[in-house]
Amino acid sequence: MAKAYTPGLKITQRLTHRVRRVLPIAGEVIVKQGDRVDAQDVVAETFMPGDITPLNLSKTLSIPPADLADCLLKTEGDTVEIGDPLAITKGIFGFFKTEYQSKTVGTIESISNVTGQLIIRGAPLPVQVQAFLSGQVVEVIPNEGVIIESDVSFVQGIFGIGGEAFGPIKMACSDPTQELTEELILPEMKGTIVVGGARMSEAAVKKAVSIGVAGIISGGMDDQDLKSILGYDLGVAITGSERIGLSLMITEGFGSIAMAQRTFELLESREGDAAAITGTTQIRAGVMRPEVLIPLNETEKQQVGEDVHSAGVLDIGVPIRIIRDPYFGELGTVAELPSDPQVLGSGSKARVLLVKCESGETVTVPRANVELVEN
């Protein structure tokens, strides 16, 4: 029987999940192996070398670089404050001296006698890494960070914007086909991660920002609305650094598309529980998708069993979703996997499969245009 592999997004009620939280440069890890940490706890911190201010004193004072040493009042390693005199020229017969006062705070890192340039290094910049996942520190990577493990409900989205945010799950829609509109965003949703159903509207997102919602999860959104929310047309799918006031995650794709029933039910079952969301998406080699982590407490661990995952193989009867027009968003099961390539409506030849859609209709689509929906 013909089989094909198609990657899908991970959506699971219970998963033992690990996150690696490391500093961008070497620093200090402030938790120990075995410690329990909350999502917003700082686990590692460091100081980045401060910003550099180059200053060409030779040019500023109109003296040759070689003469600068005689005019300097400070030397390498000295700290300087704003207004501190750095150099003074000899003047003419002791008169008409020119003094240069520092306009910046820092330490003199180097003085060049070739160019007459000073490099002043500012105060170190603190960099902190939060745990993101409430759980146990299972490994400390010396001077870099930690690996945290916890049993979580895990939902991976297809696309998101905004960085990391935290809050309890709050349902706004009553079913996955309901669009998330402005009226459904309520003042009591402040600080929560709001779950919609199908498309989220621009007005709903803007109202959520004004109320102080931490994040929104919904099935889809229109690109036109995304452009209005961001204020620019997103060119490349590398996101996470946007500062729009909250984090957004769509689970299915762009357009009017309902959230998968299973995803919706999972999120609904965890309403009120603390969650962490990240909108960071990178669709490049080493792909990163947005995700929501909802840690399970001890009682929940007893109640929820580990999900059994299929090996991700496209096979007869396997549930799939069509991810390209003209049937974009349709759910169904694989009905047939013909091995010979077929000519598509576009005129191209490609390997196809037959999908029995939930509507009862059977359609033919290229294998490249479907993704597995996990059971």
Added chain:
Amino acid sequence: MTDTLINPENINVILATDCGSTTTKAILIEKVDGEYRQTYRGEAPTTVEEPAADVTVGVINAVTEIAELSGRKLVDEQGAIIRPANGSDGCDIYISTSSAGGGLQMMVAGVVKQMTAASAKRAALGAGAIVMDVISTNDNRLPHEQIQRIRELRPDMVLISGGTDGGTTTHVVQLAELIAPAKPQPRFGNKYRMPIIYAGNKDAAELVKGTFDDSVDLSVVPNLRPVLERENLGPARDAIHDLFLEHVMAHAPGYDRLIGWADAPIMPTPGAVGNILKTIAQRQNINAVGVDIGGATTDVFSVFDGTFNRTVSANLGMSYSISNVCAEATLPNILRWVHFDMDERELRNRVKNKMIRPTTIPQTLESLVFEQAVAREALRLAYLQHKEFATTLVGVQQQRTIGDTFSQEAGGETIVDNMKLDLLVASGGVLSHAPEMVQTAAMLVDAFEPEGITTLAKDSIFMMPHLGVLAQVHPRAALEVFERDCLVYLGTCVAPSGQGKPGKSCFQYSYAGPNGPVAGEIACGEIKLIPLDKNTTIKIEPAKGFDVGNGPGKPVEKEICGGTVGLILDGRGRPIVSTDDFTRKSFTRNELQEWVTALRLYPESQESQST
């Protein structure tokens, strides 16, 4: 690398691989009846990521596919490539290129943006690198902003240039003084010493050395712009290739083994493509442009009058970057190439859905037409960027005559001249896998707007990287395979430059066809496709004001190339705008519909013409 060099005459079986970001492609070249021919190909997913995390696994998988198809045993029991060939086992040489793991990413710096910085960028691009940023003293950024940028970037290596030999040393040292404290961090972690190449004023070399500490690996090579009038990019490019092997590739999983297998240095894929295009242009004494449009980036290569240039448009591509093409080109510009109505809001969603699920393919004709419209704009923008980059050297003193009084140019004008272009080669998914060859040809003509008489071709199975590295060790084999198996000739485009009123004569043509003489006339705004699979000599007599290479109104007689598409006679003028109103920036839907029908681009237009 193996140490023993084999006499080229004794090379009968050549195995070549290209380790791409997603796929490793292998080809087998064999001597058949005294000529080198590409005989088999195989491919497999590239394995630089977990769980394999060893590039040689993908190489062996691709090579095994060839072995199965050809019946030639190429891999021994220890999992190594068998060499030399012995009967039906093994190959005589094995060579490879690589762009896995994001290719080679560089930062370059030069004193003046338009002069030494531009030369440094040319050197880096020519070596096959992706240039992440160009730092110069006049790039309109303040020094602290430049330092911040250097700190943010994580390049594989840095190239510094500046100053002519014997000139002032201050500026280039100042540049080094900015880079040294910024301590650019490499992609491959803390143990990696950042390779920095200095290719500037030789008198400043010692001073630059004194600026850096032991945290970097500084190499000094001859100045890439020793005098303003001349570039000397070779030594810098060679140093980039060496350091690519020593540092970048050595840190990628499995590459140490692959380097050990290869009989020639492993080249970055785009560097190899440039190499073969250069070789071909040189051998045939022609001007050529090659384009490779991928999912994320578009590479354009050109050789005009022996000068090679390459540009990478980092965010113009058909999947990962499709949304960026729409943002840069704007939807109205894309939709001008679509001959039916489409809903803009719906289209925007489709574009983003392609971006987030890059592996999907168009199923409907409507989808295909839209993707090919996006491709036209991506190619047009990439070529525009290429033209702006491929220029004469800035800063060169020029002797002028009285005739130059009204056309003084300070240098820096593009050397890309579509009228002089002889060969246009296409590669990359949307061009290579178009259902009809005529669609590939039409995308090339619409996007590049070649003028005069231009041969159109496509790289059959993206073999140019393999042949580029082969040209280093066995030029004859590379050329023979390029001519016979690599290029699929689509045909020839005849397109006079100039503009005329609709219906007026643009040019007359005559040639010896397979069934006797063929002659006719093309009107302004008209385009015509004539099947022609053999080479022939064509005579073009342009109307007054139109130029096909010999000057306005002057006839041209030239041998042209037949191909799978044939002869495209293009009277639309250059640039391609509406013949009703030259001041319009584009053309009308009706005009486009006529062109689509005339070229029989899509099944519906083929039907309408046959009825």
